[in-house]
Amino acid sequence: MAKKANPSFMLDLDGIRILVTRKRVKNVNFRIGSNGEALMSVPWNTSRQRAEQYALGHLDWFKRTLARKEATKPAMPSQWESGEKVRVWGEEVELCVRETKDHSYCSLEGSLLVLSVPAGSSSEYREALVESWKRDELRLRLEDLLPECEERVGAHATSVTLRRMKTRWGSCTTSTGRIRLNTALVEAPPQCLEMVLVHELCHLHVPNHGPKFHALMDLHYPSWRVCRRYLNKSGIL
Ligand SMILES: [Zn+2]
Numbered sequence: 001m002a003k004k005a006n007p008s009f010m011l012d013l014d015g016i017r018i019l020v021t022r023k024r025v026k027n028v029n030f031r032i033g034s035n036g037e038a039l040m041s042v043p044w045n046t047s048r049q050r051a052e053q054y055a056l057g058h059l060d061w062f063k064r065t066l067a068r069k070e071a072t073k074p075a076m077p078s079q080w081e082s083g084e085k086v087r088v089w090g091e092e093v094e095l096c097v098r099e100t101k102d103h104s105y106c107s108l109e110g111s112l113l114v115l116s117v118p119a120g121s122s123s124e125y126r127e128a129l130v131e132s133w134k135r136d137e138l139r140l141r142l143e144d145l146l147p148e149c150e151e152r153v154g155a156h157a158t159s160v161t162l163r164r165m166k167t168r169w170g171s172c173t174t175s176t177g178r179i180r181l182n183t184a185l186v187e188a189p190p191q192c193l194e195m196v197l198v199h200e201l202c203h204l205h206v207p208n209h210g211p212k213f214h215a216l217m218d219l220h221y222p223s224w225r226v227c228r229r230y231l232n233k234s235g236i237l
Pocket of ligand 1: 199203209
């Protein structure tokens with residue numbers, strides 16, 4: 001009696017591991033699973049050799065899609081433990097958690113984001129500490145950047161508030177001249193902070209996003225589209 005074929009098997013093609021599952025389907029299907037795994041389903045009677053041919057034909061698609069997923073994976077860690085990756089000014093740095101009996105602090109030391117916290121501190125506590133560090137980091141950058149951008153745009157913000165926002169990088173109340181910036185901008189390259197700041201300052205001249213507004217952005221921050229594309233694709237928000 002013929003041995004029953006194993007319904008699932010792994011293919012390793014050019015560094016890409018693809019989990020192939022035989023199913024009672026008519027067509028070959030390719031997809032990326034929720035944990036970023038390469039998946040493929042094939043009709044029940046497909047031989048391993050035939051499955052490999054299908055996969056080779058789709059290898060470029062797998063590579064492209066996996067690379068895109070990698071670029072948009074969450075920027076900030078969830079557990080706030082040593083070794084987790086954190087994005088600071090567009091660069092990946094490693095989180096280093098140290099225990100202290102003294103004051104808690106967060107500081108960027110070379111390629112490490114050091115968190116000095118009491119033993120047994122919760123992940124919420126650590127996250128709040130990093131959030132407060134992000135505000136300090138932004139404030140520091142804005143000391144020079146804000147007056148410089150105000151002069152360039154020819155508009156003055158009555159206040160700049162920093163806070164974590166879920167859906168917007170910045171906002172501006174044109175009637176009062178108040179600007180809010182998202183603390184998550186610390187995760188993006190510095191040019192993105194500058195672009196968002198110039199954007200909000202331009203709103204003090206033109207409140208909407210019409211052609212006049214775009215003309216102002218082209219004038220005061222010509223590469224704004226590059227930054228916008230980065231922010232939209234970053235997966236930070
Ligand atoms: Zn706007």
